[in-house]
Amino acid sequence: MNVNILLIIIAVIIAIGVGLLVSGKNSKNKRMTGFAIAGVIAVVGILPLLFVSIGTQFPWLTQEINFGGNTVAIYSQPSQITQTTPSGLCAVEDTTVTLSAFNKYTSASTSGTHKYRINGAPALTVSDAGTFTASPNDAISILWMNESNGYYGDVSNEVVPCSGTKTFSQSLIQNGTQTIEVYNEESNLIDGTSNNETLSAGDVVSLESKIKGTYQKGMPYGGVLVVEYNKTLVDDVVVDFGGSKVNVPVTYAITLSTESVTKAYSIPALLSNQILSGSITIDADDTNDPTDSDVLLKLYVNDYFVNENNGGAFEGPAVTDENDASVHENVEEFTLHMS
Secondary structure: OOHHHHHHHHHHHHHHHHHHHHHOOOOHHHHHHHHHHHHHHHHHHHHHHHHHHHHHHOHHHEEEEEEOOEEEEEEOOHHHOOOOOOOOOOOOOOEEEEEEEEEOOOOOEOOOEEEEEEOOOOOEEEEOOOEEEEOOOOEEEEEEOOOOOOEOOEEEEEEOOOOOEEEEEEEEOEEOOOEEEEEOOOOOEOOOOOOOEOOOOOOEEEEEEEEEOOOOOEEOOOEEEEEEEEOOOEEEEEEEOOOOEEOOOOOOOOOOOOOEEEEEEEEOOEEOOOEEEEEEEEEEOOOOOOOOOEEEEEEEEOEEEEEHHHOOEEEEEEOEOOOOOEOOOOEEEEEEEEO
């Protein structure tokens, strides 16, 4: 039984009992006085309980006050009513969504366009700071900068809130130039003219190397450094910038000669004007002198892309896309000349 109903019944019984006690053996006037006392007790006992019961069933009609040391509910004026919705439900039908990207270092707008998918549907495109309509609880996947080469892209997955408007923002890194430097054993920068590396058959050297970034720009997802060398003059070339050996990108084309072989190594991210320090180790052939030969270094960068063979999914970071095409136009070279 409902607690409030039980309390009401008890209060009524108490009131009747008091009335009977007072009026049992006395005059009509006394009986009337007894019933009056019982009525007051009933009213005082029942009304607060009645408000509590009403408040339980119709909470929008009531508000809480302290009554005799207990918290009870009383009637609330219509002007005090606040519209609420059951937990988990949203009264908003449409949400205006804005996508806004900005430069990580300068906070300037990136401009350009962004690609987005709502609940896995085919991708659509919107201009930076532009809007589109979605619904609360929609899942939105965003490819920031839509494969543009001006900035490195990024992918984020968002859920539309229960709100009439929502802005999703993302900081992005502008494309910069990465400079490759290799120094000879005399600590001079190899330039292909006056400063080269002198090697003879059977020599093994480890040369100081650097990859330098551009201030307030970068290579946020790292890249792949390809080395090409003549296999008849050099037995091996090992690159160490903290990465590991990886596959040579299919986009790479042999440049030096028909005797060339290639290897590739992963390169860590490079932000702003940071410098990656590493080494290039060259193992010259034991018989053939590598004089006047070259080791070519070529740096490809990773970025995000749209995989049309996978339903337009946003994938990466990678050097090449699903069609084996470079995802980014930024490619840096360095020729390590041996004399």
